[in-house]
Amino acid sequence: MSTPLLEVENLAKHYPVKRGLVMAKTVGMVRAVDGVSFSLDRGETLALVGESGCGKSTTARLVLRLIEPSAGTVRFEGTDITAMSGQPLRRLRRRMQIVFQDPFASLNPRMTVGDILEEPLIVHEIGDRMARRARVNQLLGLVGLASYHAQRYPHEFSGGQRQRIGIAxxxxxxxxxxxxxxxxxxxxxxxxxxxxxxxxxxxxRLGLSYLFIAHDLAVVKHMADRVAVMYLGKIVEVAPKDALFANPRHPYTRTLLLAIPRPDPHRRGAKQLPGGDMPSPMNPPPGCRFHTRCPFATDICKSEDPPLRAIESGHMTACHHAETLPAAVAAEGVHAASPAAALRLALYAERRGRITATAG
Amino acid sequence: MSDLLSIEGLRTVFRTGNGEVAAVDGVSLSVAKGKTLGIVGESGCGKSMLSLSVMRLVPQPGRIAAGRVMFDGRDLLTLPPAGMRDIRGNRIAMIFQEPMTSLNPVFTVGDQITEAMRAHDRAASNAELKARAIAALGRVRIPAPERRFDEYPHQMSGGMRQRVMIAMALACEPDLLIADEPTTALDVTVQAQILDLLRDLQQQTGMAIILITHDLGVVAEMADEVAVMYAGRVVERASGTAIFDDPQHPYTLGLLGSIPKLEETHDRLLAIEGAVPAPFALPQGCRFHPRCVFATAACERESPPLRDLGRGHLAACLRAPLEAAVAAEAH
Known part of the structure; x- marks a missing residue:
């Protein structure tokens, strides 16, 4: 097998917490990312999923070397990039890029869309002015915008269009x-x-690899090849998409699945969710970090931190009770769309497909 | 059925460089005591402006040009400002999408809740208000409410802040709660908790809720009645089950198709292409026709009225029911 595009091993980022202004003392550590390992193949999409504060965005920034790791290695195309600097690092930055969450904050309001798209080309000294302008037009077409959009400013666009600009x-x-x-x-x-x-x-079209960060497993289902679920700085389950959705083996993954609002009023109020917020990463609970919210927790969960272990080929989970959890409830109460709704949605899908085909 | 709030022919306009444009254009809706009305639509469809119009909080240079907002037998639009202040917060409360920006960062949450209570109850003592505020925090299931009373908003998570907002909104036991995208900025797990909380509080207090959202999944969890809005108008109105079991308007179908579903096997989502038109660039005829896969020449000319398709299910589509229209086309 060829080397994966990206390999991450035991990656960690700890932020010191300081008290006092002049004589600042470190009083604790926020373990934002605490020993994360995964790999990503060429052309593959790996989703990192978890609630706010679980460390998924920090992991993404570590992978891109936008922040420096406290421990661990990141290998990109077989080369360790954690110690890279100067020219090689600049060349590396061409190979990995990011699309941000907030399309309102991530585009400079004083630059035209054309300038925004040209800037990375100037930074990386790609092409002359003519070539860069041609590339900008090509990029706009690629994301479904028109070349006249290059003269406009970000505020003239809707949220969805701005995100297209961010992608371009x-x-x-x-x-x-x-x-x-x-x-x-x-x-x-x-x-x-x-x-x-x-x-x-x-x-x-372009054979891209995605590291896709999300908190919503339903969106991930439509994007990812493999899914890694993070909780309090650690990966608690990682599996190919179909295995994870059909047979989630970590109680936290099940919680996330259960929380998705379904467009089905017949199953309203049917779900029982564990309450509570995620504990502070400065002071994670002992043992399994999820035990404070876990409906299946026993004594061992309070004292021993479960390692991430393989339970099937490619399917790893960090739960003491992975084998003995009751059957997953993914199919519970699934209510098929009514005949009328199904028929009209099928008509809609058929028309939509026909229009897309003629447009493409 | 007695309606707590009924909106009739409401029209809210803005003065712009391109002349006057209508953000809300002839909307009629109602919500009964103890029930939940879901208002669904994409950003820019006028749903937030509708709720601000009910509260008479339309920002400049906007104004309410026509219509009535009947609340408990009175037209809110004709009340004097002092009368409206008495309704706002007291009888009708509102919560917003951003729990961070709607709380004041330099006051404790306790101060902010008691301030809201003080505004409508000048007689109560400070100790009494504090006890009531702590009880309000407890009611929205905030753990250790005595301690949280003295905390600042930045010390709380997004979910906790939204609970504080709800506690504040419910402090004066309103008859109607308007929730404008209350869970959009939150994680799915926290969203489920907040919706659950709103349902429970509604059962306890019997308040009515107007829930504004872009997510039909959220509507399915909450609403007794649903209104789908597009470009300032209601395009479909039905019960909370009929909108999912018998969706009539192509826009509703588009919204349903866009939701990523766990059960689905095919990968491609059924997106609605394009975006909501700006209020100053509304298309002729049916306002949805440029994005509609079922549109015909008639849709480009005629503005479809909101008509009853039976059992109180209203839709503004010339081609509804769609299966009949498509079958007729095939002949």
Whole structure:
């Protein structure tokens, strides 16, 4: 097997917590990311999923060397990049790019869209002015915008269009890896679908690899090949998409699945969710970090931290009770769409497909 | 059925460089005591402006040009400002999408809740208000409410802050709660907790809720009645089950198709292409026709009225029911 595009081993980021202004003392450590390992193949999408504060965005920034790790290694195309600096690091940055969550904050309001898209090309000294302008036009077409949009400013665009600009900017320097940090969670559901479809089309055309950060497993189902679920700085379950959704073996993964609002009023109030917030990463609970919210926790969970272990080929989970958890409830209460709704949605899908086919 | 709030022909306009444009254009809706009305639509469809109009909080240069907002037998639009202040917060409360920006960062949450209570009850003592505020925090299931009373918003998570907002909104036991995208900025797990909380509080207090959201999944969890809005108008109105079991308007179908579903096997989502038109660039005829996969020449000319398709299910589509229209086309 060839080397994966990206290999991450025991990656950690600890932030010291200081008290006092002049004589600052370190009084604790926030373990934002605490020993995370995964790999990503070429053309693959790996989703990192978890609630706010679980360390998924910090992991993404560590992978991109936007912040420095406290421990661990990141290998990109077989080379350790954690100690890289100067010219090699600059060349590396061309190969990996990021799409941010907030399309309102991540585009400079004083630059035209054309300038925003040209900037990475100037930074990396790609092409002359003519070539760069041509590339900008090509990029706009790639993400479904028109070339006259290059003269406009970000405020003239809707959220979904801005996210398209953010994606075009990331693709300007032809990266191999694109980190998508919650690219759709600030958008309306209908626009989310457009952007998810666009990201999938671009991957198919350009052979991109995605590290896709999200808190919503339903979106991930439509994007990812493999899914890693994070909780309090650690990966608690990682599996191919189908295995994870059909047979989740960590109680936290099940919680996330159960929490997704379903467009089905017949199962309203049917779910029982564990309450509570995520504990502070400065003071994680002993033993399994999830035991304070876990409906299946026993004594061993309070004292022993379960290691991430393989339970099937490619399916790893960090739960003492992975084998003995009751059957997953994914199929519970699933209510098929009513005949009338199903028929009209099918008509809609058929028309939509026909229009897309003639447009493409 | 007695309606707590009924909106009739509401029209809210803004003065712009392109003349006057209508953000809300002839909307009629109602919500009964103890029930939940879900208002669904994409950003820019006018749903937030509708709720601000009910509260008479339309920002400049906007104004309410026509219509009535009947609340408990009175038209809110004709009340004097002092009368409206008495309704706002007291009888009708509102919570917003951003729990961070709607709380004041330099006051403790306790101060902010008691301030809201003080505004409507000048007689109570400070100790009494504090006890009531702590009880309000407890009611929204905030652990250790005595301690949280003295904390600042930045010391709380997003979910906790939204609970504080709800506690504050419910402090004066309103008859109607308007929740404008209350869970959009939150994690899915926290979203489920907050929706659960709102349902429970509604059962305890019997308040009515107007829930504004872009997510039909959230509507399915909450709403008794649903109104789908597009470009300032209601395009479909039905019960909370009929909108999912018998969706009539192509826009509703588009919203349903956009939701990523766990059960689905095919990968491609059924997005609605394009975006909501700006209020100053509304298309002729049906406002949805440029994005509609079922549109015909008639849709480009005629503005479809909101018509009853039976059992109180209203839709503004010339082609509804769609299966009949498609079958007729095939002949």
């Amino acid at each position: 900017r990331a693709l300007a320097v032809e990266p191999a890896l694109v980190v998508c940090d919650e690219p759709v969670s600030a958008l309306d559901v209908s626009i989310q679908a457009q952007v998810v479809n666009l990201l999938k089309d671009l991957q198919a």
